[in-house]
Amino acid sequence: MLAACGLSSLEDLYKHVPANALIREPLRIPPGMSEYEITAYFREKAAKMAHGYASFLGAGVYAHYRPVLCDVIVQRGEFLTSYTPYQAEYAQGTLQSIFEFQTMICQLTGMEVANASMYDGSTAVAEAAMMAYRITGRSRFLAAANLHPEYRQVLDTAAHNARMHVAGFPFDPETGRADLAALEQALDDDTACVILQSPNFFGIIEDVKAAAELAHRRGALLVVAFTEAVSLGLLEPPREADIAAGELQSFAISPSYGGPFAGVIATREKFIRQIPGRLAGETKDQDGNRAFCLTLSTREQHIRREKATSNICTNQALVALMATVFMSVYGKQGLRELALQNLSKAHYLAEGLDLRFSGRFFNECVVRPRRRSVEDALQVLLEKKILGGVALKRFYPELGDCLLVCATEMNRRADIDTLKEVLA
């Protein structure tokens, strides 16, 4: 092969690269390992992790059962090792599955258009805010204080760099819901959107309809964020919102220490040209057969460059496929039953405990341990091999005596009872 290239050694391949730019000594990376050694390496790392613990951790990442079929499908090489479907004739499998994904997200959220997924929920919310800026021409965002705190931080970073402004509005200390009177006060004619999470960070259902009315009265959009997609199996979707932006991790995506996940943005038909990311559309081939292709890419960075709606290039296609298979397996009845089990477990958990908020909740709630400090309670639970919840002090100093606990279909009654004993 070298001879075919007119070269005499491998080093000739880069002899045009200036000598100063070339590496001077070998990389300080140990010699290669065999498959067996690599497996052992990661097993050794895994041994330094929580193993065999019952978990009541939620707060944006949920432990749900993952149907076997999900991994079977995504591990098919034709999905796993394919590329972005730019060549439609050779990627109908990916394209049709994205079209189905978009449809199911619309059905779940009550919206009319959904994209082919975003990096995750936190970046989806920031992109939704930027979308509201493009639609309204306004540059101020109002975010509820009970939006996931890390989502808020991502929004702050994006807004700061785009020279826009994020203001917060408080939650009602009694109910844990967004304080809509405060929202009404905070709204002004420069507000592009109101960002409200439901169920919110405390697991509580918000009044989306009332928030939408307030926002729309001042010409602002309503963005409804969600972190627990399973809730949509049972809860009325945010039909009054203009944009739904959320996280699909609950749909068969491993917690995986925080990623990769799949975010999504769904919106109304009239905003279709402002939605960031990819869209698959239905069309026909030359013989009149149904076919699918990526569409409206003129909005995207690879055509309009500095006028692009977003710089998003990669999405989360494979992770979105996992969610698609999950939704197909559970289907219409299953998703509802799954949500009902979550609701039942969480309400069984909450019964008799000191709940910090009175608002209606789905599968998470904020609990004040009665006899112990939060730290002591978590320690006692750890000794019983239970991860007892997220201490809220790190995000809300005023809730320093509270824990955010979550129950899903994966939590067994015996473990819930143990948790209740410690927190009661």
Place this chain on the structure above:
Amino acid sequence: MPKTLGKVRPHPTQNEPLLFELSSPGKRGYQLPALDVPATDPEAALGAGNVRREIEDFPELSEVEVLRHFTRLSTWNYAIDLGMFPLGSCTMKYNPRINEAVARTEALAWAHPYQPEELSQGAMEIIATLEQYLAEIFGMSDVTLQPAAGAHGEYTGIMLIRAYLAAQGNPRKIVLVPDSAHGTNPATAVMAGYEVRTLASNEHGMMDPAAVAAAVNEDVAALMVTNPNTVGVFEEHIEEIAEILHAKGAQVYMDGANLNALVGVARPGDFGIDVLHANLHKTFSTPHGGGGPGAGAVGVKPHLAPFLPVPRLKREDGLLRWDYDRPQSIGRVRAFYGNFGVLIRALAYILAHGGAGLRQATLDALLNANYVRARLEPHYQIAYDARSMHECVFSDARQEKKGVRTGDIAKRLLDYGFHPYTVSFPLIVHGAMMIEPTETEPKAELDAFCDALIAIAREVEENPELVKSAPHSTRVSRVDEVSAARKPRVRWIRE
């Protein structure tokens, strides 16, 4: 009279209906355990107005129907597992399955980001080790692994530059971008609040130091360069160009999409780059999955390190901890700690190769690209006479005379069983055909690919219509993308 009765094709290759069309009421593919706590009445718990009646038109299928549906769809995709994927600047290399296996190690896959740090040391060590190895490969002092993709890494990198310059007293206004750049580069600069000025490449497909010097002033924040660039050519004047930028107080950002040409051979930090991102799903073999997930590691020189996104890892009393107390940080770019599952796969790739193996892979990638170039040059017009690195770019100039364009040749390649090269990019090459074979293609596959392209060149001479009406053998014929955009149908609606 029809020649056959009934089926003329095996039924799995016929149109697979949509999930919604396969659905029938009452079917189910799931089974939940019996509820071991009292059932809660949803209307009582949530309020009647908050409970939805049903998810309208959501599918109802049995397990085997779901399995067959997606299995059939999968057979309509082309993939690395089926053959060569010569997409230039996209680096489609083989995805070793050991990466998949270790990413599914149970205590790693089920790790919650808020579980105690004492019980997360294994994950944190993986992140710390990958940061260290990438810093070594990049020639940089610090690396963050939080960005979720290459473009997200670019965005992070430009924000770092903005924060650094702002700390010096002025974030400046302009970012210079060569005309050969990836489309994400200008979009990223705009998102970070900059104006974009385009720099023209010279006749060798490279940046010209004199042109750069003329464009740089005190308003320029940075140059965004891809090296090797998108025409597959090493920017030979990169050090001189970096000096020009630095002399005016500006920064040099490198898009590391083409890092596959450099690992173990040259380090961006050594040739004047201040900050770069690398697409772990390209160079480090994590599968593209039809469009993601990726990961966009960002490496920086020490002067940019204080601005890196929170949290950062630090070692304290023998344990790794997440450090949020970073007053100069640009803030958070993503919830939690990045695409950890992708990071595991990238580290597995580095461990498998080791330092020497990574260098060997780069040399093999260069050799494969130069071999393809040597075989195709007699048949297609090479875009620039400069030496190729890991990819080579041709134009359709010779075939255009017969009315055949790069897009037609690409569609005809489908008939030969290959995914096409990158079509019509970079924009500065008329009718571009950008080919990147990567190091994992055996010679037989390269030859089959070159034979196909050579055969198509002959077809263009003898029967251009055959090429212009391709593809002829795929499940669907040429797809009408124009009417899809004119009247977008982006979800199924019951008629």
